[in-house]
Amino acid sequence: MEIFGTWLAAFFTLGIISFLYRDNAWYKLCESIFVGISAGYWFVTLFWDNIHGLFWERITERHDYWLLIGASLGLMMLLRLIPPIGWISRWPLSFVVGATAGLYIINYFASNVMVQVENTLMPLFSAKFGDPLFSASPYSIVGNIVVAAGTFTGLVYFFFSKEHKGAFGGMAKIGIWTIMITFGASFGYTVMSRMSLLIGRMDFIFGDWLGLIR
Amino acid sequence: MKRKIPVIITSLVGTVLILSVFFPPAERMGEDFSIFFDIIAVFAFFLGGGNLVRIHGNKIYKKARDWGFSAVTLAGFFLMLAAGLFKIANPGGIAADVTAQGSLFQMLYDWIFNPLGASMYALLAFYVASASYRAFRAKNKEATILLIAAFIILLGRTPLGVYATAWIPEQFSLMQIPNLAIWIMTAPNLAGQRAIMIGIALGVISMSLRLILGVERTYLGTDNE
């Protein structure tokens, strides 16, 4: 049984990779199976976790009847199937959008604006003898200046109400260069980890399946 | 009426959730919302799953091009539903966890779902190579900067980077690639990250306010005014 499973997994692995050559029937088969199996998988998981675990058990065992509001919103969603009253299905949607907007405002404001601005408020250097920052290397002082100036000019780049011209345009340019360095750094950092994913699959093909490497 | 009620719901729910953060008795409302959302998502799945069955069913019925693959999709879908909802071949029976080892549901996951997902993910190795090639033909100044930064970081994580610049004297140690890579990560990279994050947050605040104030209503399928 175990061997059958390994062969099946190898069949699907090679089928997906065959897409790199061109679209073909093997890939289409893998794709169709993947779509069907995974859609079913998620429905089953949502059913047992959310409807059975989160809703039914909490209502019957802990008497959390307020969850019925969630279920009513869910039922309203299905009213879309009855055209004359289909417009009611917008209510749960408005609920979701309103709640998302409310939650995101505070979360992003606290974690992205407040925390990031606070972290940027650092001394660039120190002229006081004996201060650890006094003996910092020129590289780290330049680094501190780059962090402050880069954040500032990066924000200039995102400014919408002023044309990127003259000195302001120059700052915006430095801003986008800083952002591009960030993207490059992130890109370079990810390349290696993506390669290891492939090594993992090759390990399965040549090790677990073909037994050529141990 | 049909259009006003949804806008009122959005405004009311959004405002209440913003304020709830500042009032401890109400601070759990955010968690309650995610429970509601999880429940709504399952009901909505009947629409999504229904759509999947209808589209592929139609293809099979009309014997459209590639209808055989649609049949495979539907077979996989119903097989997984049956295996999971009725807990077929689950050693612990209907009371056991759906993902119990030995159950048909878990076997389908281990043998089909998992290798398919991992292989799709592994394709990224090839795509990251072709994207690097694309970046290599840097079209403009910005792309060149991206490429140089990526190249330094990549080299900085390999022994080649260490050997290639080990000869540089200590007083110019920043020019040694591993050090330069660290400096890029901790200085310009950090600055760019911060600018992007602050920008995103302000964008989110503005977008959310447009939704709460009813200025943005596209998601309701209604045009403004």
Next chain:
Amino acid sequence: MKNVPISYPTFFIILPLLIILNSALTAQPEVTPIDSAAALIPRNITAKDFKYDRGETIELNWKPADRVNQEMLDGYEVYRAEESSDSFVSIGFTGPDVTRFKDNGVVSEKRYRYRVAAIVGDVPYLSEATPPASPTMELVNFNLANLFIIGCLIAGAVTYFIGHARRGKKLFIRKIAGLEAIDEAIGRATEMGRPILFVPGINDMDDVQTIAGITLLGRVAKVVADYDIKINMPVSRSIVMTTARETIKEAYMGAGRPDAYNDDMVRYITDEQFGYVAAVDGIMVREKPATCFYLGAFYAESLILAETGNSIGAIQIAGTAQPAQLPFFVAACDYTLIGEELFAASAYLSNEPKQLGSLKGQDVGKLLAMVVIIVGVVAATISQSWNIAFFTRLYDLMIKLFTVQN
């Protein structure tokens, strides 16, 4: 080899020597001698209600004993008992350099006493019990006053400029290249007679990025309806499917062509990330869309989609607020809306004054951040270098204003 006989007296001399040698080799590093157990017991233990919560936490603080040597300390163990009981139960452990503990396992309005033990080599040196403390619920969280004030300032600016624009005042917004390209990209699909692919990311409607993607879909669908181009929108979430259908339908009705709308323009694939990607890749190579939009929340699939799009020669416009995915979109797409631009896009494209007003409002937020960064960094540097009281106070004030307390 012959056996070497060892006499009994020799044995009795060698054995103690061996024992001494062994103990000398395995001896522990020297430990500061302890005068008495009392020298290790933590001091000044206070237990009080944690302020501005739902009455579910008691905060404990203590000082280490004067003579305690942190290297010999394993940490502190905290014990709790209800006021009426003397049976103290262990509720947690902290490291040797931590002298603070938050007890989240208490019930509002009940009274509790605590003891803290310094642990040295498995031996607890227990303090006396604290006076009883009780967790209470506060109605307003004053810890977040700064969040509220600065939040009101930014939200106020956005609201003010929306109102300002509503009253007919003209506002300038600069051109955003990626957005100017949308019409051009749709035009190309018209010329080539090929469809447009719209991918709204893989998150549900409880992500504001998806909502931003859907609002942009509204703008794109308007042009699509006008030009009568085929739009194909595979989705990975059911709620996104229903919302997208409403949005596109409305655009077709607005263009006076409700009959041309078809529910199958939007179809559900699967909730699974890579299953969805496998299918979208398939759609791309089989239907060869002229233009691909990727607007929403993306993860690892960003590059798979964008590179497949590249291989079929499509014009690609992407936008996301996932910083880790932006580099891949920038490398592989023709235009990328970076973070904030994704959220600004729908307001910009709507061309409605009140929506544009909100962009002006968020610029006020940016201006505030920029001013604070300059003033704060200058104040911090001067304060650090020359200890000038005014700048130290200014710096402290700014840190206080921007510190989010939990």
